[in-house]
Amino acid sequence: MNRFAQGSFAAAALLLVLAGCKKDGQQDVVTATPEQVATPVETAPGAAPVNLSDVIEHTPSYVVGISYPPAAAKYPGLAQELTSYAEHAKAELLKAASELGNDKPTAPYELSLSFDMLTDTPKVVAVSADGSSYTGGAHGQPLVARFVWLPEQQKLLKAEDLINTAKGWQAVSDYVEDKLLEQATVRAQGEELSPEEQQEQVRNLSRMIDEGTAPEPANFSQFQPVLDAAGHISALRFVFPPYQVGPYSDGTQFVDVPAAALLPNVAADYRELFSRN
Structure with a gap:
């Protein structure tokens, strides 16, 4: 139909x-x-x-x-x-x-x-x-x-309240950018491209990823908690719609940032929500 x-x-x-x-x-x-x-x-x-x-x-x-x-x-x-x-x-x-x-x-x-x-x-x-x-x-x-x-x-719970320092968002940005680049490399390797074409594809995507993960709360405003068995947040899954860190064809992309990487920069009011393990 x-x-x-x-x-x-x-x-x-x-x-x-x-x-x-x-x-x-x-x-x-x-x-x-x-x-x-x-x-x-x-x-x-x-x-x-x-x-x-x-x-x-x-x-x-x-x-x-x-x-x-x-x-x-x-x-x-x-x-x-x-x-x-x-x-x-x-x-x-x-x-x-x-x-x-x-x-x-x-x-x-x-x-x-x-x-x-x-x-x-x-x-x-x-x-x-x-x-x-x-x-x-x-x-x-x-x-x-x-x-x-x-x-x-x-x-x-909003991103700008969860982490309220430039240092904190830089840490999140660095972690997420690295993971997205890893994902982009894996996708490129799965396509029928020459090594040179794969490198060019990743280079092009890296520019979008760098811009879409700049250390600003607005770039990380869409997130969802991943909970452990005790109901604490073991990770935050940051969600990136098409066009933010890749073309439409790549769809919505996700990166899970573990609580251990987040806690040093989480605002004091929200630390009790996170897992300490």
Whole structure:
């Protein structure tokens, strides 16, 4: 069937795919043990519930499919962050569709966005957002985001708060850049290229990697925790959408930075979240 087929079947199929697929590199959901949930986490006083209903919309000009994890609804602040992200993506799509006027696109514009619960414990909750927004051209614009919620503090954990020194971001940058270059070299070696062509490919990628991993919090804003059996963060998985550290064809890339490499530079308020092993 054509990827941009019109009608309710296309929209329903889109949502089913969003709900059922699991992205490469995504960890299984980590939930609290019975001991960890002995004391329920309370929501912020006066926090209004947020509706996390899945969205299916279709017109001759556009198709929208958005899916949410029901478990996120018990954290109103987090739920608000998710819906705000989705609403912004949808508004951008509708704006592009409205600019068509009376013209009809060769294929309907399309927003496909799936939020998935990665981690759900009393101290750390993490949700991924993956999808794309198609408004013409060869392919859609990737949508990649990660939301790390701290239930006890009722706030998002942001990169600039987690590490708040230039020295700390330089250390993260150096570690991640080295790992991405290793990955790029392995990919080049797996292709049918001469040694000279492999070296040229890695050189070209190294420029993108160097720019995309410059020691600034904005370059590392998308991350998700990797937890050990005790529920502590054993590593942070930094997530890089297409175009940040490589071409679209390389897809979303990941680098896990172990807690041991992070802890010397993590702000004091968040060190207790990390594994000491």
